[in-house]
Amino acid sequence: SLIGAGKTPTLGGGFHANLGKESRAQTLQNGKRQIHHLGNQLQLNQHCLDTAFNFFKMAVSKHLTRGRKMTHVIAACLYLVCRTEGTPHMLLDLSDLLQVNVYVLGKTFLLLARELCINAPAIDPCLYIPRFAHMLEFGDKNHEVSMTALRLLQRMKRDWMHTGRRPSGLCGAALLVAARMHDFRRTVKEVIRVVKVCESTLRKRLTEFEDTPTSQLTIDEFMRIDLEEECDPPSFTAGQKKLKIQQLEKALSKKLEDFEGEISSYQDEIEIELENSRPKAKGVFANFTKEDSIEDNTSSVLGEEEAEDEELEAAANHLNKDFYNELHEKDRVERNEDGECKNGNEALVRPPALESLLGPLPTAASLGITESIKECISTKDREPGENTGDGELDLSGIDDSEIDRYILNDTEAQIKAELWMKENADYLKEQKEKEARIAKEKELGIYKEHKPKKSAKKREPIQASTAGEAIEKMLEQKKISSKINYNVLRDLNSKGSNTPKKEDDSTDDSTNTKKLSRRKSIASRNIANPVNSVGKRLRPLISTLPAKKAATEEVTFPNAQAEAPGLEKSAAVLVESGPVTYNPDEEVEEEEIEEDDDHCMSALQLVGGNDYGCDMDDDDGY
Amino acid sequence: MDADSDVALDILITNVVCVFRTRCHLNLRKIALEGANVIYKRDVGKVLMKLRKPRITATIWSSGKVICTGATSEEEAKLGARRLARSLQKLGFQVIFTDFKVVNVLAVCNMPFEIRLPEFTKNNRPHASYEPELHPAVCYRIKTLRATLQIFSTGSITVTGPNIKAVASAVEQIYPFVFESRK
Numbered sequence: 056s057l058i059g060a061g062k063t064p065t066l067g068g069g070f071h072a073n074l075g076k077e078s079r080a081q082t083l084q085n086g087k088r089q090i091h092h093l094g095n096q097l098q099l100n101q102h103c104l105d106t107a108f109n110f111f112k113m114a115v116s117k118h119l120t121r122g123r124k125m126t127h128v129i130a131a132c133l134y135l136v137c138r139t140e141g142t143p144h145m146l147l148d149l150s151d152l153l154q155v156n157v158y159v160l161g162k163t164f165l166l167l168a169r170e171l172c173i174n175a176p177a178i179d180p181c182l183y184i185p186r187f188a189h190m191l192e193f194g195d196k197n198h199e200v201s202m203t204a205l206r207l208l209q210r211m212k213r214d215w216m217h218t219g220r221r222p223s224g225l226c227g228a229a230l231l232v233a234a235r236m237h238d239f240r241r242t243v244k245e246v247i248r249v250v251k252v253c254e255s256t257l258r259k260r261l262t263e264f265e266d267t268p269t270s271q272l273t274i275d276e277f278m279r280i281d282l283e284e285e286c287d288p289p290s291f292t293a294g295q296k297k298l299k300i301q302q303l304e305k306a307l308s309k310k311l312e313d314f315e316g317e318i319s320s321y322q323d324e325i326e327i328e329l330e331n332s333r334p335k336a337k338g339v340f341a342n343f344t345k346e347d348s349i350e351d352n353t354s355s356v357l358g359e360e361e362a363e364d365e366e367l368e369a370a371a372n373h374l375n376k377d378f379y380n381e382l383h384e385k386d387r388v389e390r391n392e393d394g395e396c397k398n399g400n401e402a403l404v405r406p407p408a409l410e411s412l413l414g415p416l417p418t419a420a421s422l423g424i425t426e427s428i429k430e431c432i433s434t435k436d437r438e439p440g441e442n443t444g445d446g447e448l449d450l451s452g453i454d455d456s457e458i459d460r461y462i463l464n465d466t467e468a469q470i471k472a473e474l475w476m477k478e479n480a481d482y483l484k485e486q487k488e489k490e491a492r493i494a495k496e497k498e499l500g501i502y503k504e505h506k507p508k509k510s511a512k513k514r515e516p517i518q519a520s521t522a523g524e525a526i527e528k529m530l531e532q533k534k535i536s537s538k539i540n541y542n543v544l545r546d547l548n549s550k551g552s553n554t555p556k557k558e559d560d561s562t563d564d565s566t567n568t569k570k571l572s573r574r575k576s577i578a579s580r581n582i583a584n585p586v587n588s589v590g591k592r593l594r595p596l597i598s599t600l601p602a603k604k605a606a607t608e609e610v611t612f613p614n615a616q617a618e619a620p621g622l623e624k625s626a627a628v629l630v631e632s633g634p635v636t637y638n639p640d641e642e643v644e645e646e647e648i649e650e651d652d653d654h655c656m657s658a659l660q661l662v663g664g665n666d667y668g669c670d671m672d673d674d675d676g677y
Numbered sequence: 678m679d680a681d682s683d684v685a686l687d688i689l690i691t692n693v694v695c696v697f698r699t700r701c702h703l704n705l706r707k708i709a710l711e712g713a714n715v716i717y718k719r720d721v722g723k724v725l726m727k728l729r730k731p732r733i734t735a736t737i738w739s740s741g742k743v744i745c746t747g748a749t750s751e752e753e754a755k756l757g758a759r760r761l762a763r764s765l766q767k768l769g770f771q772v773i774f775t776d777f778k779v780v781n782v783l784a785v786c787n788m789p790f791e792i793r794l795p796e797f798t799k800n801n802r803p804h805a806s807y808e809p810e811l812h813p814a815v816c817y818r819i820k821t822l823r824a825t826l827q828i829f830s831t832g833s834i835t836v837t838g839p840n841i842k843a844v845a846s847a848v849e850q851i852y853p854f855v856f857e858s859r860k
Binding site for chain 1: 713720802808809831832
């Protein structure tokens with residue numbers, strides 16, 4: 056037939072609908088091809104593939120393929136079919152085939168299922184058993200091992216091991232145990248290769264199963280009896296364990312604290328005794344050590360508090376002074392001989408032990424003070440100017456001095472800049488190279504700005520007074536196919552009006568200079584000779600053309616009618632001038648193709664229209 | 678079972694995410710160089726600034742948009758955001774604190790019983806989706822509240838929603854369904 060294999064063209068309302076459908080048809084064709092390709096690799100039967108194609112059609116009509124890789128959508132459709140049919144295919148298999156991340160595929164699949172309102176039934180690990188058993192090659196006993204594994208799985212389900220777990224992992228564990236039960240030596244590694252989980256996962260499942268009472272039964276007992284009680288899910292028991300351990304730890308730490316308290320109180324008493332018996336430090340050193348201890352004290356006791364407020368520090372100091380001095384003065388004196396730095400270290404070492412005693416006291420007090428101090432500060436900060444109007448920063452509760460700490464001074468800024476430069480050296484180098492490259496290209500004049508791909512070409516809105524004009528302009532812009540004679544297309548609507556045609560033709564002539572020459576020759580020939588020869592020449596051309604011609608012919612059919620009025624016009628206007636007298640025989644074939652009878656003015660015109668469509672192929676025909 | 682909202686279910690808010698705008702262009706380089714606790718990600722064009730007092734991490738763009746995460750309550754989020762704006766002001770930018778909005782709240786809640794997930798999914802078909810191969814929890818979406826709940830078989834539930842009230846009501850809504858499919 057004239058039109059090759061493929062969909063029969065439907066002449067819809069106008070060009071626009073037709074051309075849009077072409078793309079849609081192509082998409083669907085492409086999708087079908089890919090589905091078949093993938094489906095065959097998965098050994099899905101024809102029914103599944105057809106269902107998958109239906110899903111795909113639905114997805115396309117809902118525009119779900121936009122912005123997504125076609126392969127992902129295809130895979131999701133196929134997996135959806137697998138789920139609904141209950142075939143033992145895992146999402147992992149699909150991702151293996153496509154080399155795509157499983158979670159990406161899963162996301163697409165979930166979206167598809169949601170949008171198409173299809174409820175995929177939950178996957179049952181029992182479905183995978185026959186498949187994996189086959190892969191593990193149990194030979195004759197395949198069936199028996201499968202049955203055992205199934206029983207194990209059911210037991211696992213009742214014991215709450217299967218919720219939230221990958222079905223493949225459970226299968227692996229069940230099969231391993233079943234194999235061992237039937238005297239098959241299947242190592243963990245072999246099972247893993249088949250089941251596609253990690254070794255540790257498999258081990259974990261096995262240990263979990265071990266924890267259940269069922270594991271204690273012998274093989275025969277297991278086949279006969281089914282224990283009544285159900286277990287808690289392993290994660291739940293793990294959680295309970297954790298809780299218990301935490302409680303134990305708490306109790307322990309409490310006891311430790313008590314002991315510590317006792318110990319420290321003993322220590323204090325000892326020190327007091329020592330203090331009384333030792334001579335006091337004299338002069339400069341004593342003062343020095345006192346200062347040291349205070350500083351260390353505040354930094355360690357207040358710790359992360361950052362003692363923002365000076366008043367706070369002073370208050371804390373005041374409180375701490377008394378305690379610390381009493382207890383540590385002697386220490387400072389003792390170790391004074393070793394040096395200042397050691398003092399500092401010692402000071403830091405001692406505070407933690409006593410922090411438990413001192414900690415609560417000063418910090419609680421300091422906390423109590425912070426709030427009131429903050430209030431004072433916030434009232435100071437609340438200037439009327441800053442609170443007026445929307446968007447002005449309300450500084451209540453914000454402490455400026457703390458924020459000042461967040462800003463580095465110059466030297467620090469320099470150091471930081473250096474560090475950052477060093478760290479990000481690679482990235483900066485890349486940027487420099489890129490800039491250098493662009494500069495060079497600019498010089499050479501071959502600079503191509505790689506702008507991010509815009510998905511939709513933004514066209515100016517077509518301003519036209521009549522529908523015909525609009526179509527002309529649209530076609531000029533779109534330039535869909537080189538085989539379509541745009542001038543002829545334009546005439547479709549403007550059968551009655553000849554003048555606009557002429558104008559357009561003249562403008563169009565310049566653009567289609569190449570075609571012009573050919574048409575000139577043909578036109579002259581046509582005018583001179585009767586149609587027959589041309590028609591005959593045309594027919595073989597038409598028949599050898601691929602299905603794509605179908606589109607052209609569709610497009611050119613409507614032109615035919617427009618041509619008729621234009622045909623009488625001057626020969627200079629090549630586009631329209633075409634042979635009027637054509638054999639009816641030749642048109643019969645054209646008529647078969649055409650479905651819309653309104654456009655079928657005469658076969659002659661139709662064939663004449665095709666003349667222009669075949670322009671480019673004339674050489675081929677010769 | 679009816680929704681027993683008197684059950685003492687403590688909902689722990691773990692994260693509050695908020696955004697605000699400074700309505701002025703920010704020079705990221707300057708912030709990066711002069712801020713004491715900032716990470717400058719030049720390749721993506723943003724600066725991460727971490728505050729200690731309300732423990733928050735803020736992502737700052739040069740357009741003046743700031744996203745603040747890590748707070749544990751809405752008030753804390755606002756306080757942190759204001760602190761951040763103040764520190765930006767001190768760095769010399771003409772900052773105006775506008776369009777403060779809490780965008781996302783993440784909370785965790787624990788049920789005293791376990792839940793059968795496949796059963797639960799079957800009973801709540803359109804809203805619940807369960808994919809054991811991908812994630813061990815059921816994902817339940819409440820469109821009216823724009824909240825998403827992740828329900829685990831141990832009974833712990835993670836809720837994310839646009840504000841704290843939505844989160845609380847989401848938990849209340851889900852309780853009867855979850856109670857049905859309890860172990």
